[in-house]
Amino acid sequence: MSETNNASQPLKILLLAAEVVPFVKTGGLADVTGSLPPAVRALGHDIRVAMPRYGRIDPRRFNLTLLPETFVVPMDNRMEPGQLRESRLAHDVPIYFVENARYFDREGLYMYPDDAERFIFFCRGALEGVRQLGWQPDVIHCHDWQTALVPNWLKTIYARDPFFARTASVYTIHSLAFRGIFGRRVLEIAGIAEYEFTASPDGARDGQVVDFMARGITYADVINTVSPTYAREILTPEFGEKLDGLLRQRQDRLFGILNGLDVEAYNPATDPHIARHYTAETLEQRAENKAALQRYAGLEVTPDAPLLGAISRLTDDKGFDLIQASLEPMLQHLPIQFVLMGTGEERYHRLFLGLAQRYPGRVAVFLTFNTPLARRIYAGTDIFLMPSRFEPCGLGQMIAMRYGSVPLVRAVGGLVDTVHDYNPATQTGTGFLFRAYDAWAFYAAVVRAVETYRYADVWRKLQQRGMQQDFSWQASARAYVDLYRLACALRTQAETMAPHTP
Ligand code: GLC
Numbered sequence: 001m002s003e004t005n006n007a008s009q010p011l012k013i014l015l016l017a018a019e020v021v022p023f024v025k026t027g028g029l030a031d032v033t034g035s036l037p038p039a040v041r042a043l044g045h046d047i048r049v050a051m052p053r054y055g056r057i058d059p060r061r062f063n064l065t066l067l068p069e070t071f072v073v074p075m076d077n078r079m080e081p082g083q084l085r086e087s088r089l090a091h092d093v094p095i096y097f098v099e100n101a102r103y104f105d106r107e108g109l110y111m112y113p114d115d116a117e118r119f120i121f122f123c124r125g126a127l128e129g130v131r132q133l134g135w136q137p138d139v140i141h142c143h144d145w146q147t148a149l150v151p152n153w154l155k156t157i158y159a160r161d162p163f164f165a166r167t168a169s170v171y172t173i174h175s176l177a178f179r180g181i182f183g184r185r186v187l188e189i190a191g192i193a194e195y196e197f198t199a200s201p202d203g204a205r206d207g208q209v210v211d212f213m214a215r216g217i218t219y220a221d222v223i224n225t226v227s228p229t230y231a232r233e234i235l236t237p238e239f240g241e242k243l244d245g246l247l248r249q250r251q252d253r254l255f256g257i258l259n260g261l262d263v264e265a266y267n268p269a270t271d272p273h274i275a276r277h278y279t280a281e282t283l284e285q286r287a288e289n290k291a292a293l294q295r296y297a298g299l300e301v302t303p304d305a306p307l308l309g310a311i312s313r314l315t316d317d318k319g320f321d322l323i324q325a326s327l328e329p330m331l332q333h334l335p336i337q338f339v340l341m342g343t344g345e346e347r348y349h350r351l352f353l354g355l356a357q358r359y360p361g362r363v364a365v366f367l368t369f370n371t372p373l374a375r376r377i378y379a380g381t382d383i384f385l386m387p388s389r390f391e392p393c394g395l396g397q398m399i400a401m402r403y404g405s406v407p408l409v410r411a412v413g414g415l416v417d418t419v420h421d422y423n424p425a426t427q428t429g430t431g432f433l434f435r436a437y438d439a440w441a442f443y444a445a446v447v448r449a450v451e452t453y454r455y456a457d458v459w460r461k462l463q464q465r466g467m468q469q470d471f472s473w474q475a476s477a478r479a480y481v482d483l484y485r486l487a488c489a490l491r492t493q494a495e496t497m498a499p500h501t502p
Contacts, residue, residue: 011484013040013047014137016126018119018146020051020095023062024109027313028259028395029174032226033143035262038091039477045484048135050126052118053085053097055105062087064097069132073124075117076189082125084133098125116186116212119146124153124190131163139484141170145180148216149190155219156195168491170483171220173213175392176234176241177317180212202242217246221487221494224255226393227414231256239390253490255483258417259393260473261402266378268403273375278404280467283460286379286404293380297364299337305362306453307337308446309381309405311374311396314344314352319387319410324351325439326446331359334450339381341366341373378403382459383449387434387442391415397431401466406459407431408449410442418471422452422462430466 019025021034033049040047053064064085072079085097098104103118112118123142127150130137142150151169158164181200187193187210198218200211217223225231233239235248247254268286269279275292278285287303294301312318330336340352340363352365366373378384384400386409393414397407401419409415411433422429434445453459 007485011045011047011139011481011488012135012137013045013139013141013484014126014130015047015049015141015143016123016147016150017049017051017143018122019109020049020089023051023057023095023097024054026109027174028393029144031262031395032174032259034089035260035265035473036477036480037093037095038089039260039473040480041091041093043477043481045481047093048130048137049089049093049095050084050098050122050129051095052104052122053099054109055107057097059085066099067096067133069129071125071128071132073121073128074191075121076191080121082121082129084129096126096129098122098129100125116180116182116210117189119180120149120186120190123147123150127153127158127164136163137167139168139170139487141172141480141484142216142220143172144174145178145212145216147171148180148212149192150216151219151221152192152215153190156192166491166495168221168484168487169219170222170224170480170487171216173217173223173225173234173392176213176239176243177390179214179241182210182212184208184210186210201246214243214246217243217250220253221490222253222255222483223247223250224257224483226257226259227417228256228258229416230390230392230413233390233413257476257479257483258414259395260476261395261398261471263402263472266399266402268379271375271379273372274379275376280404280464283404283463289376289379290382291380293339293376294337296376297339297366298361299339299364300361305335305337306383306450307339307381308383308385308408309339309377310342310385311340311369311377312342312344312386314342314348316345317389318344319385319389319437319442320344320348322387322437322439322442323385324348326443327355330443330446331355331362334447336446336450337362337364339364339366339377341377342369343367375403378405381405382453383408383432383446386410386415388412388415389437394418398469398471401430401469402471404463404467406449406462406466408445409433410437411435418469422448424452424458427458427461428465430462430469 017033019030021030037047067084083099276288356363356365384405391413400407419431420429421433432445432449434441
């Protein structure tokens with residue numbers, strides 16, 4: 001048994017991600033990569049994080065120290081220099097920022113024509129950077145397509161490198177919707193053109209493209225997604241985005257670990273952004289937050305109208321076609337109010353602005369994203385909508401429950417694993433679920449919720465059950481450590497089984 005398989009030995013883990021809270025965030029990925037490492041560190045492991053130093057991350061504001069070590073990354077026939085800056089996450093977790101003006105001194109994070117090259121540089125820079133520091137990870141934990149070539153490298157260009165030869169990889173899929181598909185040329189930049197070509201399993205694309213996500217799945221020692229249900233769903237054509245066949249082949253390496261929530265940051269008893277603090281025991285004080293939100297949003301200030309809310313990217317993936325089909329009939333037939341925050345497809349911007357005009361005092365729309373307002377929506381709404389088409393984990397429903405806003409969600413992915421349907425007969429459950437992806441099923445769930453809202457003590461207990469759920473990272477961090485150990489064991493096993501060719 002190797003050292004890293006001994007359950008008492010602390011592990012060295014390098015976590016690679018394109019975004020990390022509090023530095024940059026475009027989605028739930030950043031919440032996970034910002035709060036999992038401190039939780040793993042609390043279990044006694046030496047976990048360190050690396051991400052790109054984007055132009056918008058101000059080194060002074062975040063106290064980033066430039067490290068003296070420099071490195072070069074071979075990018076096809078060029079050598080590209082890089083350097084690391086260092087800062088700390090909670091629990092003193094080191095975070096390294098891979099610095100290179102050519103790739104990262106830009107306004108945005110993604111959607112540049114050379115994205116493949118940028119993230120190849122970031123990942124390889126992180127590996128070369130920790131080599132310069134003499135810090136040798138047992139496991140590299142990769143997240144989503146931007147980091148998905150690392151498992152591929154560990155089995156090719158780094159397989160005989162004494163520094164990384166024993167490093168295992170874990171690949172976490174946060175969403176199959178973002179794949180990283182590029183032309184074959186990127187293999188030269190990544191230094192792996194001479195190795196076996198693995199065609200994209202996506203037949204529609206002729207297989208002649210490089211699919212980062214598929215490579216992560218193919219080469220990682222262990223793969224996981226962010227909820228047990230999504231881990232099962234992606235084995236089917238409905239959710240597999242054409243990778244279900246490949247995922248089925250690797251099913252024995254595929255796991256589902258539910259994301260946790262940063263329960264210190266999201267806490268209605270201490271949240272600095274909300275009008276009045278409260279707990280499950282002092283829920284009556286929550287009413288002030290509803291009134292404050294109604295005032296701020298220009299809604300009629302009344303406790304009686306059930307206030308529905310959503311905070312989301314405005315896309316079909318998140319179920320906005322269902323909301324589009326049913327919101328107006330709901331406004332006509334039910335005494336509801338609706339508040340929305342988020343940005344997305346232009347047609348949804350127009351739709352919601354139109355509704356806000358036609359239903360003054362009942363519909364409020366904020367086409368933006370800002371944290372203080374998000375917190376006020378969680379603290380002030382009665383019902384929180386997430387009718388997603390698919391949802392690998394979802395964070396909003398967990399935050400909503402913690403703040404006493406009752407989630408109304410589609411029964412998919414992490415939503416099923418975190419929200420339990422209210423059952424009036426047994427007085428159990430923490431929210432409202434609907435199954436079919438269909439405007440009527442959604443509408444029916446809203447009717448059920450609005451009907452239940454009329455019974456104040458039933459509703460209060462429903463809120464309290466949600467607020468008492470344990471969504472902290474502890475259990476999930478332990479599950480990740482088990483996964484890291486499994487990856488190390490499988491890596492060692494593969495090593496001893498591999499034929500020793502010169
Ligand atoms: C992606 C998924 C979301 C998940 C998040 C963090 O954004 O769409 O469901 O919660 O990643 O894992």
